[in-house]
Amino acid sequence: MTIRRGRPADEPAVRRLQRLLHEPSTTLCSHGLRTGEALVDETAEGVVVGYLLPVAGDGVHVAELVVHPDYRREGRATRLLQRLLARVDGRVTLLVAADNDGARRLYESLEFRPTARRPGFYDDGTDAILLAREPRSTGATDQTDDER
Numbered sequence: 001m002t003i004r005r006g007r008p009a010d011e012p013a014v015r016r017l018q019r020l021l022h023e024p025s026t027t028l029c030s031h032g033l034r035t036g037e038a039l040v041d042e043t044a045e046g047v048v049v050g051y052l053l054p055v056a057g058d059g060v061h062v063a064e065l066v067v068h069p070d071y072r073r074e075g076r077a078t079r080l081l082q083r084l085l086a087r088v089d090g091r092v093t094l095l096v097a098a099d100n101d102g103a104r105r106l107y108e109s110l111e112f113r114p115t116a117r118r119p120g121f122y123d124d125g126t127d128a129i130l131l132a133r134e135p136r137s138t139g140a141t142d143q144t145d146d147e148r
Helices: 008-018 026-035 076-087 101-109
Strands: 002-005 039-042 048-057 059-067 092-097 113-118 128-133
Touching: 002 076, 008 026, 008 039, 008 048, 008 059, 026 048, 026 059, 039 076, 048 076, 059 076, 076 101, 092 101, 101 128
Parallel strands: 059 092
Antiparallel strands: 002 039, 039 048, 048 059, 092 128, 113 128
């Protein structure tokens, strides 16, 4: 398994993965691959089986995160998110379908917390939940009284 920055040559493989999403953004995807902001996960044979598309704004929003069903439950989504979190200092947000319990458990295991519910967010009427991971503070404020 290799996680690396996406590149324009990855676009056909990523487009196939986008078909697994409720509402993919081909424009954002193309931009993320051209700028190297997107992260891709590939097998040892070089087959792209997952990707993460972050969008900068007030913090970073994970616009898309997909792992092909044949490669799920192997820690690929976790590693993609961990790679992103390692390079981001601020707040990170993402949306998840309210009925996607597996994804919610993954995000919560990485310290994402629900902050809002968006009823009927997706075209099919499914609700979305906005989750956020706040930046970790450092310094004396993190110390307990016994550590000071």
